[in-house]
Amino acid sequence: MTVTIRPARTDDAAALASVAAVTFPLACPPHTSEEAKAHFIATVLSTERFAEYVADPARRVLIAEDETGEAIGYTMVIVGEPSDEDVRRAIRVRPTAELSKCYVLPGHHGEGVAGRLMAESVTAAADAGAEGMWLGVNEENARAQRFYGKHGFEHVGSKRFLVGERWEDDWVMERSPIS
Numbered sequence: 001m002t003v004t005i006r007p008a009r010t011d012d013a014a015a016l017a018s019v020a021a022v023t024f025p026l027a028c029p030p031h032t033s034e035e036a037k038a039h040f041i042a043t044v045l046s047t048e049r050f051a052e053y054v055a056d057p058a059r060r061v062l063i064a065e066d067e068t069g070e071a072i073g074y075t076m077v078i079v080g081e082p083s084d085e086d087v088r089r090a091i092r093v094r095p096t097a098e099l100s101k102c103y104v105l106p107g108h109h110g111e112g113v114a115g116r117l118m119a120e121s122v123t124a125a126a127d128a129g130a131e132g133m134w135l136g137v138n139e140e141n142a143r144a145q146r147f148y149g150k151h152g153f154e155h156v157g158s159k160r161f162l163v164g165e166r167w168e169d170d171w172v173m174e175r176s177p178i179s
Contacts, residue, residue: 036164
């Protein structure tokens, strides 16, 4: 299968939101309520929010498309100092960028799409001047932790992440240097 990875445009916002609506729930711990997932998708992963993300000069949103042009995955890199105090204490390398999102539709797992998105995201962060990259991943998401570890990230701390009205515990993982 031919996959194209490119910077997202504002007119990709609906396709990005569609992929997010399918993939975000898959990364949630089993105890996350359907209401909490739906609320997060509606408020953080909506078409309108993706249009904002793509237009934000501090963000690099990459979209993966199959040979038909259908969105099958995406990543979001946020360049700059983290706002979360726990993350600021945990990470060691500055300047930094956050890998905020890295998702691929389930029908395309195991095809190398996530690895290609990761490589392009690391390049985007480095091109923006970052020397390190960090991410948050739920402490119960062993599959994602293995994927990130395979791509050079290591567990350096913890942070909290709000989904609905429940605080989740995330690992902070960092890759340094990214070049």
